[in-house]
Amino acid sequence: MEKKTCLSLLVENNFGVLSRISGLFARRGYNIDSLTVGTTENARFSRITITVTGDEQILTQIKKQLNKLIDVITVIELKPEESITRELVFIKVKADDTNRNQVVEISNMFRANIVDVARESLIVEITGTRDKIDAFFNMVEPYGILEFIRSGDTGLQRGAKVLSF
Amino acid sequence: MLASKLILKCLERENVEFVFGYPGGALLPLYEALRTSPIKHILVRNEQAGPHYASGYARESGRVGVCLATSGPGATNLVTGIATAYLDSIPIVAITGQVNRDLIGTDAFQEADITGATAPFTKHSYLVKDAADIPRIIREAFYIASTGRPGPVLIDIPRDVQLESIKTGLTYDKVDILGYKPNLHGHSGQIKRATKKIKEAERPVIYAGGGVLLGHAEKELLAFAEKDNIPVITSLMGIGAFPEDHLLYCGIVGSHGYEYSNVVMNEADLIINIGARMSDRATSKLTSFEENTDFVHIDIDPAEIGKNMETTIPIVGDAKTVLIDFIAKDTSKDHATWLAKIKEIKEQHPLVYDADPPCSDLINPKVMFRSMSEMTSDDSTLVADVGLNQIWSALYYHVSKERKFFTSGGLGTMGYSIPAACGVCFATLDHPKEVFAVCGDGSFQMSMGELGVIAEHQLNVKIILITNKKLGMVRQLQCDVYGKGHYSGTDINFDIDFMKLAEAYSIKSYKVDKNEDFIKVLPEAIKHQGPVLIQCQVHPDFIRI
Ligand SMILES: Cc1ncc(C[n+]2csc(CCOP(=O)(O)OP(=O)(O)O)c2C)c(N)n1
Ligand SMILES: [Mg+2]
Numbered sequence: 001m002e003k004k005t006c007l008s009l010l011v012e013n014n015f016g017v018l019s020r021i022s023g024l025f026a027r028r029g030y031n032i033d034s035l036t037v038g039t040t041e042n043a044r045f046s047r048i049t050i051t052v053t054g055d056e057q058i059l060t061q062i063k064k065q066l067n068k069l070i071d072v073i074t075v076i077e078l079k080p081e082e083s084i085t086r087e088l089v090f091i092k093v094k095a096d097d098t099n100r101n102q103v104v105e106i107s108n109m110f111r112a113n114i115v116d117v118a119r120e121s122l123i124v125e126i127t128g129t130r131d132k133i134d135a136f137f138n139m140v141e142p143y144g145i146l147e148f149i150r151s152g153d154t155g156l157q158r159g160a161k162v163l164s165f
Numbered sequence: 166m167l168a169s170k171l172i173l174k175c176l177e178r179e180n181v182e183f184v185f186g187y188p189g190g191a192l193l194p195l196y197e198a199l200r201t202s203p204i205k206h207i208l209v210r211n212e213q214a215g216p217h218y219a220s221g222y223a224r225e226s227g228r229v230g231v232c233l234a235t236s237g238p239g240a241t242n243l244v245t246g247i248a249t250a251y252l253d254s255i256p257i258v259a260i261t262g263q264v265n266r267d268l269i270g271t272d273a274f275q276e277a278d279i280t281g282a283t284a285p286f287t288k289h290s291y292l293v294k295d296a297a298d299i300p301r302i303i304r305e306a307f308y309i310a311s312t313g314r315p316g317p318v319l320i321d322i323p324r325d326v327q328l329e330s331i332k333t334g335l336t337y338d339k340v341d342i343l344g345y346k347p348n349l350h351g352h353s354g355q356i357k358r359a360t361k362k363i364k365e366a367e368r369p370v371i372y373a374g375g376g377v378l379l380g381h382a383e384k385e386l387l388a389f390a391e392k393d394n395i396p397v398i399t400s401l402m403g404i405g406a407f408p409e410d411h412l413l414y415c416g417i418v419g420s421h422g423y424e425y426s427n428v429v430m431n432e433a434d435l436i437i438n439i440g441a442r443m444s445d446r447a448t449s450k451l452t453s454f455e456e457n458t459d460f461v462h463i464d465i466d467p468a469e470i471g472k473n474m475e476t477t478i479p480i481v482g483d484a485k486t487v488l489i490d491f492i493a494k495d496t497s498k499d500h501a502t503w504l505a506k507i508k509e510i511k512e513q514h515p516l517v518y519d520a521d522p523p524c525s526d527l528i529n530p531k532v533m534f535r536s537m538s539e540m541t542s543d544d545s546t547l548v549a550d551v552g553l554n555q556i557w558s559a560l561y562y563h564v565s566k567e568r569k570f571f572t573s574g575g576l577g578t579m580g581y582s583i584p585a586a587c588g589v590c591f592a593t594l595d596h597p598k599e600v601f602a603v604c605g606d607g608s609f610q611m612s613m614g615e616l617g618v619i620a621e622h623q624l625n626v627k628i629i630l631i632t633n634k635k636l637g638m639v640r641q642l643q644c645d646v647y648g649k650g651h652y653s654g655t656d657i658n659f660d661i662d663f664m665k666l667a668e669a670y671s672i673k674s675y676k677v678d679k680n681e682d683f684i685k686v687l688p689e690a691i692k693h694q695g696p697v698l699i700q701c702q703v704h705p706d707f708i709r710i
Pocket of ligand 2: 552605606607632633634635636
């Protein structure tokens with residue numbers, strides 16, 4: 001059975017590490033739903049969050065293959081109950097004088113920010129879990145979505161636990 | 166000190182005796198330093214052969230083999246050999262020259278992204294951007310190549326980095342790579358579960374792969390198999406892991422294995438896989454298999470376990486260490502009935518040596534390899550190429566005692582045998598032994614240029630060249646898949662005078678077309694100190710293995 005899984009990787013900040021990881025996915029035919037990279041508390045390392053869809057066997061293989069890469073220090077699964085994951089999204093919604101307020105109102109209900117206003121459009125910035133963002137999309141869809149960008153999930157484990165090596 | 170000198174100093178610290186290389190602009194500084202280094206440079210005749218030399222050297226000596234190539238075309242010529250070493254888990258380090266740092270990414274003359282090109286089949290790779298990193302990178306490269314599941318590591322060094330001048334006394338001894346901590350010891354709980362399963366099994370089989378050889382666990386395997394009389398089957402890569410003259414030996418499995426071995430494997434209720442990948446080529450003849458069989462899978466690479474086959478009990482660890490743990494446990498059980506059954510299976514599926522005319526008019530390669538087994542020394546090394554010649558030598562040449570058998574099992578790279586056999590010769594220069602390169606007329610022509618190296622260094626290699634005027638194995642496939650006569654692109658009919666070719670290199674040569682003659686010339690060839698080529702003519706229609 002296919003499921004969506006969120007992996008968190010601590011990697012050496014070396015040249016080529018990202019291409020090694022993406023190459024591994026491409027070559028073995030694993031689909032990346034999203035991938036985010038960022039700096040960490042230690043300049044030597046980067047943290048990568050990858051969401052993938054696949055069955056149990058594929059997900060196990062992905063974790064093992066990632067672990068085989070020398071530059072990958074740790075791989076963990078960010079299980080929903082034990083972690084916080086969020087996504088940042090910008091959505092450009094069609095909105096003019098007749099319906100701008102309605103879009104603003106919906107955005108407020110979702111604690112989303114209006115970050116750009118023009119005569120015929122708004123850009124809404126929203127952060128949240130995938131469910132919340134899907135719900136927001138659902139609400140503003142009728143007004144017309146001009147374009148959007150989703151950052152992909154990024155996350156950390158809950159509690160004092162840290163990705164160690 | 167010049168960085169190029171430092172590179173060689175670091176290689177010396179890794180006990181490198183030979184580098185198999187080919188120069189070019191991007192390696193000029195390194196070659197200048199090589200001139201006065203104690204490390205011996207062997208000029209291969211094509212970079213494509215370089216990694217195979219390193220591979221043969223590594224497999225024979227148990228040490229890391231090293232090859233060198235310049236940037237661009239030199240580096241890309243290494244690609245097949247690196248992939249070959251990767252799929253067979255052979256520890257080699259490839260060093261490539263690269264264009265100057267400020268030119269990288271500009272499509273400069275002879276620039277190729279070799280770390281990118283080889284990423285899918287290197288265990289790891291480095292692009293050296295700062296000469297101060299050289300000691301660490303070289304130490305890490307050798308460590309990564311030779312530990313855990315061995316494999317090729319590539320180090321790409323821009324020309325201007327080689328020319329940097331740096332502090333002397335830079336050394337780096339302790340390797341500490343956060344993301345690389347190979348685990349040698351099997352989990353004790355898993356070992357308990359596995360040995361319990363072994364004790365319960367009615368029809369256990371040990372399936373030994375290349376991991377047994379890489380882990381130097383042949384003795385432990387023998388002890389474990391003999392302890393409770395468990396039969397042993399090998400993969401193509403596992404040939405040599407268990408003596409073929411042993412009562413418990415049950416052959417080679419796979420689409421190109423023995424029929425009886427596949428039948429035995431199918432009958433087993435427990436397969437103890439030690440360091441074998443269970444690749445499609447090994448398991449394609451195994452049918453009833455998965456439902457009725459339990460699997461214990463021992464591998465040093467966790468990613469191998471469960472990749473191709475569901476495993477009942479996985480054990481991540483080194484073959485030797487885990488086998489020692491197994492031996493210490495009680496697994497006793499009487500396997501007399503099972504062994505009797507196997508004997509029956511062997512009788513029902515005998516090896517067939519006979520051939521009919523016109524095939525029997527020329528050399529029968531099966532008989533030839535069987536008789537060769539009786540004439541070579543107990544510690545000889547045979548390197549087989551790819552094709553029918555490979556399968557014949559794998560199936561009918563007996564590998565027992567201290568004998569070794571190498572081939573490109575994973576990638577199936579034609580042209581492997583000659584350079585790899587040369588690598589074996591270089592690894593044994595101070596105690597020369599019998600080394601054979603078995604190849605077909607197709608594969609020979611892929612590495613023919615290396616005859617220059619053989620002649621120059623008077624390497625003690627005996628080339629057994631099997632000429633059938635065909636790319637035999639592909640022709641066999643064409644016959645099996647499309648029917649007799651559906652041959653396409655597999656003729657190499659043009660009559661090459663291989664004797665003249667050998668003469669051009671001053672290599673002693675023989676041409677035989679009868680088994681009796683082969684038996685006559687082989688001892689002569691073996692006695693001759695130095696290279697010999699024996700051309701053995703086999704009928705094009707001899708396509709059965
Ligand atoms: C580099 C490479 N190219 C192509 C193949 C496909 N291939 C496998 S066996 C074979 C024929 C080998 O011919 P030869 O060396 O004469 O050996 P024979 O089978 O005739 O003994 C070919 C072309 C390969 N394995 N490697
Ligand atoms: Mg041939």
